[in-house]
Amino acid sequence: MIVEERTYTLHPGQVAAYLKLYETEGMAIQKRILGRMIGYYSxxxxxxxxxxxMWAYTDLNERTTKRAAMAADPGWQAYVQKLRPLLIAQESxxxxxxxxFTPLWQD
Known part of the structure; x- marks a missing residue:
């Protein structure tokens, strides 16, 4: 198992706009394709x-496959176009x- 931790740095004052956009347009797509969300924080x-x-994957191959599927999704592509103006930087x-360690979902 691996966990990907992604950190997005936003323009000042854009956290609420980002969270609203993600909740209404991005979250359903991401959860459907990536699956195991560990947490989402500001x-x-x-x-x-x-x-x-943070997102859990079996291994890097699963991560690569799922992220490629997400990148190819037309709904995700439309969401990302709206998201980009809010971002300053991304880190993974x-x-x-x-x-x-035993993950909670494996107990």
């Missing part, structure tokens, strides 16, 4: 105007679990 302390979301990290 920053309150530390670097501000950031959205952090792939995390691997410690040997003693």
């Amino acid at each position: 920053t309150e302390i530390g670097p501000l105007n950031q959205i952090v979301h 990290k792939v995390l691997t679990p410690a040997p003693f």
Whole structure:
């Protein structure tokens, strides 16, 4: 298992607009295609105007396949066009679990 942590830095004052756009247009597509959402957050302390979301995958091959399917989805493409003006930067990290960790969805 791997977890992808994505951090989006937004223009100041755009967090509410981003979250509304994601909730109404992006979330259903992303959840349908990617599947296992671990969490979706906005920053309150530390670097501000950031959205952090995490997704679980079996491995890098699953991630690659699912993200390619999402990129090819016409609804996702339309959503991304609306999203881009809100963004300053994007960062993606792939995390691997410690040997003693059992994800909640596997209990």
